[in-house]
Amino acid sequence: MKRELAEELEYIPETCDEFTRFDFDFSKLGQSKIYRIYYEVRVPEAAFGKFVLHEGAAFEAIDGRDLLTKRKVTSYDAFAVWTHMHVLRFKQP
Numbered sequence: 001m002k003r004e005l006a007e008e009l010e011y012i013p014e015t016c017d018e019f020t021r022f023d024f025d026f027s028k029l030g031q032s033k034i035y036r037i038y039y040e041v042r043v044p045e046a047a048f049g050k051f052v053l054h055e056g057a058a059f060e061a062i063d064g065r066d067l068l069t070k071r072k073v074t075s076y077d078a079f080a081v082w083t084h085m086h087v088l089r090f091k092q093p
Contacts, residue, residue, distance in 0.1 A: 001016040001039050001041070002016055005041070007054065008053070008054050008055055009051040009052060009053065009054070009059075010050075010051065010052040010054075011043070011047060011050070011051055013041045013042070013043065015041075015042070016039045016040075016041050017039060017040045017041075018037060018038070018039055018040075019038045019039060019040045019080070019084055019087075020037075020038050020080060020083065020084075021035055021036065021037045021038070022035060022036045022038075022076055022079075022080070023035045024036075024076075036076060036077075036080075038080045038084070040084065048061060064081050064082075064084070064085045065085075067081055068081060068082060
């Protein structure tokens with residue numbers, strides 16, 4: 001994760017914490033098992049402004065609610081974002 005962020009945005013975070021992992025078993029359909037790992041990377045606002053985009057047309061920071069209601073997101077990515085939002089809400093005092 002750190003290598004990818006350094007390569008794509010010229011940013012090396014202090015930590016990349018694995019949030020959750022989803023495993024999909026498609027073997028009964030003649031396909032392989034696949035997985036997706038989701039990380040939490042906290043980025044200070046000052047660091048965000050210094051990102052250098054090397055691939056893609058653009059990037060932006062968006063609120064989780066906006067992501068889930070105003071953007072097209074795959075169902076498993078949307079579930080990870082939704083879960084993360086709710087876990088954070090319950091972890092905070």
